[in-house]
Amino acid sequence: MSEYKNIKISDYSYKLPEERIAKYPLAERDSSNLLFWKNGLIKKDEFRNITDYLPEDSLLVFNNTRVIHARLFFRKETGAKIEIFCLEPVHPNDHQLAFQQSEIVVWKCMVGNSKKWKNDALSRKIEINGKTTELRAKKTAQENNSFLIEFSWSNGFTFAEIIEKSGILPIPPYLNRESEPADEVTYQTVYAKTDGSVAAPTAGLHFTENVLDQLSKKNIDLREITLHVGAGTFQPVKSETINGHNMHQEKVIISKKFIEELLVNTKKIIAVGTTSVRSLESLYWLGIKLGKAINVSQNLEIEQWEPYENIQQLTIQQSLENILAYLEKTNQSTIQFSTQIIIVPGYRFKLINGMITNFHQPQSTLLLLIGAFLGKDWKKVYDFALNNNFRFLSYGDSNLYLK
Template sequence: MELSDPRHIHIKDYNYDLPDTKIAKYPLEERDNSQLLVYKSKTITDSRFSSITDFLPEDSLMVFNNTKVIQARLHFKKATGAQIEIFCLDPYFPHDYNLIFQTTDHCSWQCMIGNLKKWKEGILEKEIIINNETVLLKAERIQSAGNTHVIKFEWNNSQYTFADILDAVGELPIPPYLNRDTEEKDKETYQTLYSKIKGSVAAPTAGLHFTERTFENLKKKGIQTDEVTLHVGAGTFKPVKSETINGHEMHSEFISVKRETIEHILSHKGNIIAVGTTSVRTLESLYHIGAALEQNPNPETLKVEQWQPYNGCNTISKEKALKNILDYLDSHSINTLLADTQIMIVPGYVFKIVSGIVTNFHQPQSTLLLLVSAFVEGKWMSIYNHALTHDYRFLSYGDSSLLLR
């Protein structure tokens, strides 16, 4: 395999046996009581997450993804008795997360539909109760493309927003591999303590281990923190089905980064530790956005394409890339970078900003496992074999790892 063309990577080389008994179906009672595997200089150490500060370099800046999981599944029942599930993925109109949650009578979403064969046409209706008032919610399919559909929602009480609608009757979309129904307590346990910006359909699960005690310990050690936003899409669970990764289309996700955060990263001279693969994707995307601005300072849209990092044009420094973004924000008189990223981080990728990752243990043959392998320079198998033989719990509600260079 030549690193110069990572598209020829065979996904079968990133397979391992994950017994169902190793998948954590529920979180621990205490978030920071999970096991922590520390990988540094090709050496593995076993610890507890509550002790993570013992292993962080003192000059670290930890970057968290502050996205919040929305109750994105809506259930309708037709007059025939057929159950239809609508899974809201991305805003369609208005095409802005903040605006769509504030709409007060109608909005449209890109959605997936469960039991689609039972909904050929017509408008679905559902009566819901908000503050002891009955609200009639309607759903109409207005456009379809492949497995996704544009659904127009309307409701008859303008004092309530679409955020209110989801909060009242939406179901939190826990990962499919948990093989269980969403429970009431998932509304709390499947959110990070610092989640605040609504938009994800899956949690940035590396952050689930952090507690108030953890943040106090970070503060005592002088570890700096900051936040970015990447709204996690359902594509994060999409398996790689092609023989080589060249045949896999990476999902696109919305990112938002404040000017102050970009300045913080630019001025920080020590290690930058990304909490979760979503933070990795956001931070590394910043570099490639800045590199693209070097070629075209005034593009129509800001987006990192799937294979952009491998096109040989990313030769400027991290500092220059971030300064290009700040210049772009200045020229457009805005204080927050809004962009989309389709970045695919696989073995052969050169990390530009991130020097450490906090992450859980991921599914076989997944793009997230490819990202981990890229960071540990192909040593993922030894890490995962250790975790499997030392009773680590896997996937979203499982244990954690700290990967350092």
């Protein structure tokens, strides 16, 4: 266990020049560069040709989350500007239910310029389809660096309508610019459908309808799951060793039907994005947890170091059967759980055989995940990309890693 926790984050760093960070996407999503790695072999191509590199017995798993207009701005009577960044719903604590509310919700939020906002309520007028309502925001509690904010309004609008109309789409902080109208399209995947993320699952940004059609023609199976990406995905590792880093928690939603398919799956599972990797790998550890005595009413969650502390090992089939038994017992058609899993070098992958991903920031937990899959080759891959004019981070180029 200690060998995992004592990994030095400085060993997973590289020099990323500012000019290599893609501030804007390419005009055509699938014209991005593709770096292909397989067992040490590295090749450069275009993403639109990715089908040529995927085995016919592949099963691609996409994260269908959609980025919400999470940034809300209010102005006090004094003129002070307050930003409320919605992170996740608290009452109700389900994204779908929260977006359906028509009068009041409570969200966990970050607040910009919070020192200028005492205990008074903030308000602003919003017009939707010719009708006007007043959106009010009130602090109800503080949790470390975040706040619980109660939002209330009238006229029967859903919170989904409120936030879509009045909020601003968040884009990554390292782009060093404000979001623009074009980001409304380019910072969503073409298959985004389930509201809840505050950051895009960026590996999916390269896919177009044409690429998806090519995959289908090759009889490559496509499936969807949901992980709502949190702001913690951009949280830097500030500790010398990874043991000192508190991994962020994210909500995962996977259908019973998909788990049943996994139970008899004979195909190579390729995760589209690190969010899909985390979801699928967490699913295995959830199955182990559900095989033990557990109160069915308790919140399901995978903690940060749980995979490394768990000495019980089950086959993938046994783990998935435990989840299906739980869903039968609770009469649910989807499994919903939270994951805080951190995947670091030395981790043994359970469900995935490959991944599609972007290039990640130096000294980040996502780069550790890449190091876990590629081993020492992660450095060779990133050196190749830097020497061959690849574009980096969210709007940058893509990678396909296969074993």
